[in-house]
Every structure is written in structure tokens, then in C-alpha cells.
Amino acid sequence: MYKILRKTRLNPxxxxxxxxxPLVARKAxxxxxxxxxxxxxxxxxxxxxxxxxxxxxxxxxxxxxxxAGTMELDQLTEGDSIRDFVGPLGEPSRLSGLARVCVVGxxxxxxxxxxxxxxxKREGAYVDGIVGFRNAEAALLEDEFRTVCDRFTxxxxxxxxxxxxxxxxALEERLSAGERYxxxxxxxxxxxxxxxxxxxxxxxxxxxxSMNAIMVDGTxxxxxxxxxxxxxxxxxxxxxxxxxxxxxxxxxxxxxSGMYRDFEAHAREEACRLYEKEKAR
Amino acid sequence: MKDSGRVPMPLxxxxxRRGDFQEVSLGYGPQEARREAARCLKCKNxxxxxxxxxxxxxxxxxxxxAEGDDDxxxxxxxxxxxxxxxxxxxxxxxxxxxQRCVRGIKxxxxxxxxxxxxxxxxxxxxxxxAAAEIGWNGHRVAVVGAGPSGISAAGELAxxxxxxxxxxxxHAPGGVLTYGIPEFRLPKAVVRREVEALExxxxxxxxxxxxxxxITVDELxxxxxxxxxxxxxxxxxxxxxxxxxxxxxxxxxxxxxxxxNLMGAWREDSATPVLRGHRVAVVGGGNVAMDAARSALRLGxxxxxxxxxxxxxxxxxxxxxxxxxxxxGIRFHTLCAPLEILGDKGWVRGLRCxxxxxxxxxxxxxxxxxxxxxxxxEMPVDTVIMAIGTDPNPLLPRRTQGLETDSRGRIIADENGxxxxxxxxxxxxxxxxxxxxxxxxxAGKAAAVDIDRALQGGKTP
Ligand SMILES: Cc1cc2nc3c(=O)[nH]c(=O)nc-3n(C[C@H](O)[C@H](O)[C@H](O)COP(=O)(O)OP(=O)(O)OC[C@H]3O[C@@H](n4cnc5c(N)ncnc54)[C@H](O)[C@@H]3O)c2cc1C
Ligand SMILES: Cc1cc2nc3c(=O)[nH]c(=O)nc-3n(C[C@H](O)[C@H](O)[C@H](O)COP(=O)(O)OP(=O)(O)OC[C@H]3O[C@@H](n4cnc5c(N)ncnc54)[C@H](O)[C@@H]3O)c2cc1C
Ligand code: SF4
Ligand code: SF4
Ligand code: FES
Numbered sequence: 067m068y069k070i071l072r073k074t075r076l077n078p079x080x081x082x083x084x085x086x087x088p089l090v091a092r093k094a095x096x097x098x099x100x101x102x103x104x105x106x107x108x109x110x111x112x113x114x115x116x117x118x119x120x121x122x123x124x125x126x127x128x129x130x131x132x133x134a135g136t137m138e139l140d141q142l143t144e145g146d147s148i149r150d151f152v153g154p155l156g157e158p159s160r161l162s163g164l165a166r167v168c169v170v171g172x173x174x175x176x177x178x179x180x181x182x183x184x185x186x187k188r189e190g191a192y193v194d195g196i197v198g199f200r201n202a203e204a205a206l207l208e209d210e211f212r213t214v215c216d217r218f219t220x221x222x223x224x225x226x227x228x229x230x231x232x233x234x235x236a237l238e239e240r241l242s243a244g245e246r247y248x249x250x251x252x253x254x255x256x257x258x259x260x261x262x263x264x265x266x267x268x269x270x271x272x273x274x275x276s277m278n279a280i281m282v283d284g285t286x287x288x289x290x291x292x293x294x295x296x297x298x299x300x301x302x303x304x305x306x307x308x309x310x311x312x313x314x315x316x317x318x319x320x321x322x323s324g325m326y327r328d329f330e331a332h333a334r335e336e337a338c339r340l341y342e343k344e345k346a347r
Numbered sequence: 348m349k350d351s352g353r354v355p356m357p358l359x360x361x362x363x364r365r366g367d368f369q370e371v372s373l374g375y376g377p378q379e380a381r382r383e384a385a386r387c388l389k390c391k392n393x394x395x396x397x398x399x400x401x402x403x404x405x406x407x408x409x410x411x412x413a414e415g416d417d418d419x420x421x422x423x424x425x426x427x428x429x430x431x432x433x434x435x436x437x438x439x440x441x442x443x444x445x446q447r448c449v450r451g452i453k454x455x456x457x458x459x460x461x462x463x464x465x466x467x468x469x470x471x472x473x474x475x476x477a478a479a480e481i482g483w484n485g486h487r488v489a490v491v492g493a494g495p496s497g498i499s500a501a502g503e504l505a506x507x508x509x510x511x512x513x514x515x516x517x518h519a520p521g522g523v524l525t526y527g528i529p530e531f532r533l534p535k536a537v538v539r540r541e542v543e544a545l546e547x548x549x550x551x552x553x554x555x556x557x558x559x560x561x562i563t564v565d566e567l568x569x570x571x572x573x574x575x576x577x578x579x580x581x582x583x584x585x586x587x588x589x590x591x592x593x594x595x596x597x598x599x600x601x602x603x604x605x606x607x608n609l610m611g612a613w614r615e616d617s618a619t620p621v622l623r624g625h626r627v628a629v630v631g632g633g634n635v636a637m638d639a640a641r642s643a644l645r646l647g648x649x650x651x652x653x654x655x656x657x658x659x660x661x662x663x664x665x666x667x668x669x670x671x672x673x674x675x676g677i678r679f680h681t682l683c684a685p686l687e688i689l690g691d692k693g694w695v696r697g698l699r700c701x702x703x704x705x706x707x708x709x710x711x712x713x714x715x716x717x718x719x720x721x722x723x724x725e726m727p728v729d730t731v732i733m734a735i736g737t738d739p740n741p742l743l744p745r746r747t748q749g750l751e752t753d754s755r756g757r758i759i760a761d762e763n764g765x766x767x768x769x770x771x772x773x774x775x776x777x778x779x780x781x782x783x784x785x786x787x788x789x790a791g792k793a794a795a796v797d798i799d800r801a802l803q804g805g806k807t808p
Contacts, residue, residue: 090561093560093561093562103518107616107617107618108618109610109618109619110518110610110619134618135618138618149518150518150554150555151555152518152555152556152557152561153557153560153561154560154561155557155560282602282605282609282610282619283516283526283605283609285516285517285557285582285740285742286582286583286741286742287526287580287582287583287601287740288584288599289584289586289598289599289601289602290598290599290602290605292586299592301583304583304741304742315593321593321594321595321693322593322595324595324693325595325596325622326622329620329621330620333618333620
């Protein structure tokens with residue numbers, strides 16, 4: 067059992083939890099993830115390690131309440147325990163040796179991108195941050211980003227905070243103005259990463275993306291997290307989750323992410339009803 | 348003595364069982380077991396024993412059953428195997444012990460597997476007290492993976508007085524017995540009891556720990572373990588490399604079965620999704636393919652077909668599973684190879700295949716096969732499950748310095764399981780590639796003996 071030491075609501079849809087998991091904390095590196103199971107009959111859900119403190123034995127994750135699984139997780143409060151919590155999984159990010167990097171985050175992907183930005187800064191890189199959200203309400207970690215970025219732009223789809231538009235707009239402005247990066251790190255929804263890659267390909271800038279494929283075990287056993295990278299089959303949980311974005315077959319990945327859509331929609335409805343009832347009581 | 352023929356295993360009606368996940372074979376009762384046991388000729392040269400990878404005293408345990416001494420039968424078995432209730436159910440007996448049985452020359456071999464299962468199940472139902480306290484010999488050993496191989500290594504070492512911790516990556520122990528083989532063939536309660544027996548021996552099972560990630564092998568030594576046994580099993584599923592494998596509705600058998608078994612997706616109220624296809628094709632002919640096909644049927648498919656490139660005779664699955672699958676209405680497209688998975692809006696809509704023909708046997712006796720040109724045809728399906736084998740899991744060797752693998756990614760180990768890395772042993776599917784439960788167990792047992800020899804000069808009696 068893994069105790070939730072602190073639970074912080076970051077905005078109406080995103081929550082940070084700090085979990086007591088000393089063995090995972092001792093090893094976790096930027097770019098890695100964990101898989102948890104909230105209770106005895108819950109599904110296994112992957113989340114990126116947002117922060118970890120080896121000394122204190124604490125691992126922090128940020129989750130967004132999306133469907134039945136994350137709703138169930140969200141029922142747990144401080145002092146409750148998570149049934150299973152395994153990690154760190156996946157290969158750590160390769161961030162050393164980079165001098166100029168643009169970190170592009172979209173939505174909850176910002177939670178995944180932030181630790182990379184922080185680490186890059188620590189390694190002495192020039193960090194340019196571009197983050198985008200649906201609206202002001204969904205914005206996340208703005209202050210944190212500001213402290214680790216040499217340059218920073220926040221955008222929202224509707225202009226309710228920062229600039230109006232998509233992250234690709236800001237990135238294109240920079241690239242077309244002659245801005246050069248050793249690498250662009252893009253983390254967010256699949257269509258966003260696809261769009262960023264299309265843009266950076268034009269400017270010939272190496273781009274790394276983090277692929278949140280559907281997973282079960284996360285240890286390289288089931289093959290569920292497979293993707294096509296440069297025409298070859300790769301497994302996000304053992305070969306990734308980070309890949310060269312210019313080699314990823316995004317269309318296939320986007321299609322595959324909808325594999326269980328019907329089930330998920332049904333489960334979400336059921337969960338809504340169940341938890342609404344509990345709240346009413 | 349005239350042979351009355353093999354006592355048939357009582358089975359559930361195919362029409363009923365194909366609709367649920369309850370066990371298909373019901374097991375012998377005492378009368379049936381005694382009658383079957385009486386068929387054993389107690390051969391002096393014991394050919395059957397040579398066919399068993401762990402050398403069980405087969406005539407010995409069968410004689411106990413014949414005498415009505417079921418406990419004695421179980422005690423005999425447990426001298427050789429840690430998982431008799433499992434092996435009695437899943438060993439490919441027709442290629443092992445029963446293949447050598449003298450009774451099989453003229454008629455049907457003695458049902459060694461059914462009798463083994465009978466002895467193990469009867470004993471467990473009695474819930475005996477825990478094995479007497481075994482004194483600690485002062486040594487600690489770590490085992491990686493709680494599959495059959497790790498379990499038997501741990502059990503063997505614990506009985507010798509070692510303090511053993513088994514580290515398991517998943518949230519539940521059992522390996523393939525838990526995540527792969529379905530409930531209707533191997534009830535999870537059976538696996539749980541075997542694991543509990545291990546815990547009663549003082550073995551600690553630590554789940555949710557991925558060795559190589561959460562803790563490295565070298566750190567295990569730093570933590571005071573004096574030897575490490577790796578039973579990490581087979582890993583990444585293979586695909587065929589044909590067009591259309593990226594479509595929705597194409598799954599590996601491992602993913603499908605893990606969702607169904609480990610995550611319990613066969614229950615309506617499960618939180619884990621599983622595709623409930625209407626027309627399902629399963630590519631492959633082994634136990635994994637049979638399990639996937641029969642699970643699909645139980646999840647409501649109207650039509651399930653096995654697609655296998657060789658003939659019925661060559662199916663590598665256990666004979667019993669093939670028979671049961673046929674009874675349940677699984678169709679067999681043998682001598683048939685997939686060429687392409689056809690899609691519509693990103694989802695599977697069909698499988699294009701070509702018929703094959705068998706050629707003459709080559710020097711090794713295995714028959715070659717070739718395509719029949721012009722015989723291509725399409726099967727309308729919405730789900731394709733690939734069950735064509737697995738490659739060893741790369742995670743642990745990649746993350747362990749000095750642990751060498753061969754060109755196919757299998758950990759290199761000698762006949763006792765010793766790897767090229769000092770004080771590290773390995774066995775089971777991680778070393779052999781996908782094989783059988785009993786071979787994985789045998790490897791765990793052999794390594795335990797070798798570990799004892801290395802740590803204490805084999806002083807343990
Ligand atoms: C390596 C990795 C890191 C991730 N990091 C984070 C994170 O830090 N914070 C966060 O909120 N989310 C993260 N995710 C996504 C998170 O796992 C999904 O949001 C979660 O599974 C949704 O579950 P649900 O039951 O609430 O919703 P569902 O109703 O099951 O699904 C909602 C959406 O999530 C996607 N999804 C479903 N199951 C999975 C799965 N097992 N893996 C990936 N995507 C899935 C579906 O495509 C669907 O569009 C990560 C995923 C991966 C693979
Ligand atoms: C669907 C299916 C049906 C089968 N049917 C039969 C049958 O009828 N008869 C038969 O004899 N054989 C059958 N087999 C084959 C048989 O199950 C295997 O040969 C056997 O389980 C191998 O045992 P093992 O202990 O080597 O590995 P596994 O059973 O694979 O167990 C390995 C364990 O190690 C864990 N692990 C892996 N890496 C790590 C790590 N880094 N850290 C911690 N833990 C780790 C895994 O999670 C797993 O629990 C079947 C296999 C499958 C998949
Ligand atoms: S363990 Fe398997 S091979 Fe050995 S006697 Fe039992 S069923 Fe036969
Ligand atoms: S070969 Fe058959 S008949 Fe002979 S001892 Fe073995 S099981 Fe009995
Ligand atoms: S999640 Fe199963 S292999 Fe990656």
C-alpha cells in the first residue's frame with residue numbers, strides 16, 4: 067500500500083498527489099513513469115513522475131480526471147492508500163549536452179514537460195518554454211515554468227489567458243524569426259505533437275516527443291503499447307516513452323488511442339453516476 | 348491383464364462451458380482415480396519417468412492412489428514438484444510422461460496427468476498444517492519473477508533453510524499462470540493455493556518491484572542477498588510484419604489474455620477494457636492460441652477461427668486443448684497463412700490468407716510447407732489476435748551489467764542455470780525462450796541445488 071501524503075488541486079481538472087513510495091523515489095528520473103492501481107479491482111494506469119524526493123521517499127504525480135479510472139483515483143484523499151504503485155518505468159529523458167532547447171507543452175503534457183525544463187535549466191541549457199491550454203481555467207504550473215525558462219510564452223485556445231492560439235503558432239514565429247534550437251521537446255496530446263513535428267521537420271530541428279500509448283503491464287510483456295517508429299515496431303514502455311518525433315507514425319498512434327473508446331465512454335458514465343450519488347449522500 | 352481403457356475425465360458440457368469461465372475439466376473422484384490408477388503396470392524400467400522433465404516417481408505415486416493412500420501419493424509428488432495441481436492440468440503429457448507409457452503401445456496410456464491433479468487437489472482440500480519449522484541457515488537468496496520457475500526455485504531453497512524473497516513486477520504473483528492461462532483451464536484459486544504454500548514455507552513475495560528498474564541486480568547483492576535467481580519469463584510478443592498490423596482490433600495474445608486474466612476483464616464489471624469481437628481470428632497453433640480463441644468465444648464472439656500455417660497434426664498445443672476447442676466450436680483453418688490484415692476506417696474488417704501445402708519431411712523429419720499459388724481468400728473478421736510466440740523480455744539484461752544474452756535475447760546459462768555473471772542464476776522461459784511450465788520449474792529446482800552447492804558446498808542434506 068502506498069499512502070497519499072498530500073493532495074493538491076491545481077485547477078478544476080488537475081490534481082497533484084504526493085505518494086509515499088520510497089523505492090520508486092530512490093530511482094525515479096526525469097522522463098520516467100509509474101503505473102498505479104487505485105484499489106483492488108481497479109485498472110492499471112500510467113502517470114509520469116512529476117517530481118520525486120529520494121530523501122523523503124516521496125513520488126509526485128499530476129493527474130487529470132478524464133474517465134472512470136482517474137475518477138476512481140480522485141476519490142482517494144490524503145491519508146488514503148493506493149493499492150499498487152510500481153516504477154520507475156521507461157527510459158529516462160536524455161537531456162544532457164543540450165545548449166538551446168525549446169520545451170513545448172500542451173495541456174496536461176505541461177506537467178510531464180515541466181520536470182524536463184527544470185532539469186535542462188539545472189544542466190545549464192537555455193530553455194525556451196511554450197505552453198498551451200484550452201482556457202485559463204485549465205492552465206497549470208505557470209509560475210514553475212517561469213522560474214526555469216529563459217523565455218516563456220503561455221497560450222490558450224480561446225485567449226482567456228496569455229496569447230490566443232495554439233503552441234505551434236508561437237513556435238513557428240520563433241523558428242521563422244531565425245531562432246535555432248538543438249532540440250525541441252514536445253509533450254502533449256497526440257495531435258499537438260504531430261503538428262509540432264510537422265513544423266520542426268520543415269525547419270529541420272530534432273524533436274523529441276513523449277508517447278502516452280495505451281499500456282497494461284508497462285514491463286515489456288503485453289505488446290499493447292506498440293508504435294511504429296521509423297517503420298519499426300517499438301514498445302513505449304521499454305523503448306520509450308520518448309522517441310524521435312520525426313520518425314513516429316502519429317496517425318497510427320492517434321487511431322490506436324481510440325481502441326477502447328466505447329468501453330471508456332460507458333465506464334465514464336457509470337462512474338459519474340456512482341460518484342455523484344455518493345456525493346449526494 | 349485386459350485393459351478396460353482409460354477412465355475418461357469428466358468434462359462440462361461444451362454448450363454450457365463455452366459461455367462462461369468456469370473450469371472445463373472437473374477432475375476425477377476417488378472411484379475414478381482408483382480405477383485409473385489400477386491400470387498402471389508398475390513397469391520395472393519405468394519408461395514414463397524418463398519422459399517427465401523433473402523425474403517424478405510416477406509408478407510410485409500412482410500405486411499410492413491405487414492403494415487408497417491419497418496423502419501418500421501427494422507426499423511422493425511433492426518430493427519432485429512444487430506445483431502438481433498446476434502440472435497435472437497443463438503439462439503436455441502426450442509428449443512427455445504419457446508418451447512413454449507402456450499402456451500406450453496397444454491402447455491408451457495411463458492418465459498420469461489426471462492422477463497427478465487428483466492427488467494434488469485432494470490434498471489441498473484438506474488444508475494441512477504448515478510444514479514444520481525449518482531452521483534458517485543464515486543465507487539469503489533473491490528470486491526475480493514469481494512465475495513457475497521462480498516459485499519452484501524459491502520453494503526448493505526455502506526447504507533447504509534459505510531466507511528467500513521473490514520480487515515480482517506485476518501486482519500479483521504467478522507469472523503466466525496468473526496473467527496468461529485462463530480461469531477455465533487453470534483456476535486462479537489453484538495458483539493462489541500454491542503461492543500460499545510457498546508463503547507458509549517463509550518465502551516473502553514482494554510485488555510491484557521491477558528488478559532492473561526499482562532495484563538492480565547489483566543492489567540486491569548490496570542489500571545482503573548472496574545469490575540471485577532470475578525467472579523473468581518470456582516477454583515481448585512477436586508480430587508477423589504483414590500489412591495492417593497497426594489497425595485497431597489487432598492485438599497480441601499476451602495483451603488480450605493479460606486483460607482477460609490478470610485484470611479480470613472477463614467479468615462484466617471489470618474496470619479494464621477488452622475488445623469483445625464478433626468474428627475473431629487467432630493466428631498461431633500453440634497453447635497461447637487455444638487460450639486466446641477459447642477466451643474470445645467466452646467473451647461472446649459468434650465465430651472464432653484458429654489460423655495456422657501447418658496441419659492439424661503439427662499443432663503444438665496440448666492435445667486436450669485442441670480437442671476441447673473443437674468441441675466448443677472453434678474453427679480450424681490449418682494449412683493457411685495470413686498475408687494481410689484488411690482495414691476500414693482504421694479498424695480490422697478482414698484477414699487475407701493463402702492456403703499452404705505440406706511437403707516431404709526433411710532430414711530432421713519436420714515437413715516443409717509451401718504456398719498454393721492462386722489460393723488467396725479473405726476471411727471477414729473484426730479482431731485478429733496474434734499468438735505466434737514471444738521474445739525474451741529485454742528489460743533485465745539491458746539493465747544488468749555482465750548478464751549476457753544470445754543473439755535471440757535469451758539469457759545465457761549453463762545446465763545448472765549459472766549465468767556469465769557471478770552468483771546469478773537464471774532459468775525458465777528467460778533462458779529457453781517460450782517453453783513449458785514443467786521445464787521452467789525443473790530449471791528453478793536445478794538452480795536451487797546449484798545455488799546451495801555454491802553458497803554452502805551443498806551441505807544441506
Ligand atoms: C507513459 C504515460 C504517461 C502518462 N502520464 C500522465 C500524467 O502524468 N498525467 C495524466 O493525467 N495522465 C497521464 N497519462 C495518461 C493516463 O494514463 C490516462 O489519462 C489514463 O489512463 C486515463 O484513464 P481513465 O480511466 O481516467 O480514462 P479512460 O476513459 O480510460 O481514457 C481517457 C483517455 O485516456 C487514454 N487512455 C486510456 N487508458 C490509457 C492508458 N492505459 N495509457 C495511456 N492512455 C490511456 C484513452 O485513449 C482516452 O482517450 C500517461 C500515459 C502514459 C502512457
Ligand atoms: C497463454 C499461455 C498458455 C500456456 N499454456 C501452457 C500449457 O498449457 N502448458 C505448459 O506447460 N506451458 C504453457 N505455457 C508456457 C508456460 O506458461 C511458460 O513456459 C512458463 O510459465 C514459464 O515460466 P517462467 O517462470 O519462466 O516465466 P513466467 O511464467 O513468464 O513468469 C515470469 C514472471 O517474472 C516477472 N518478471 C519479469 N521481469 C521481471 C523483472 N524485471 N522484475 C521482476 N519480475 C519480473 C513477470 O511479471 C512474471 O510474473 C503457456 C504460456 C502462455 C503465455
Ligand atoms: S510433471 Fe508433467 S510430465 Fe511430469 S509426470 Fe506430471 S504431468 Fe507428467
Ligand atoms: S509406463 Fe505407464 S504403465 Fe508403466 S509404470 Fe509408467 S505409468 Fe505405469
Ligand atoms: S505496456 Fe505491455 S508491453 Fe508495454
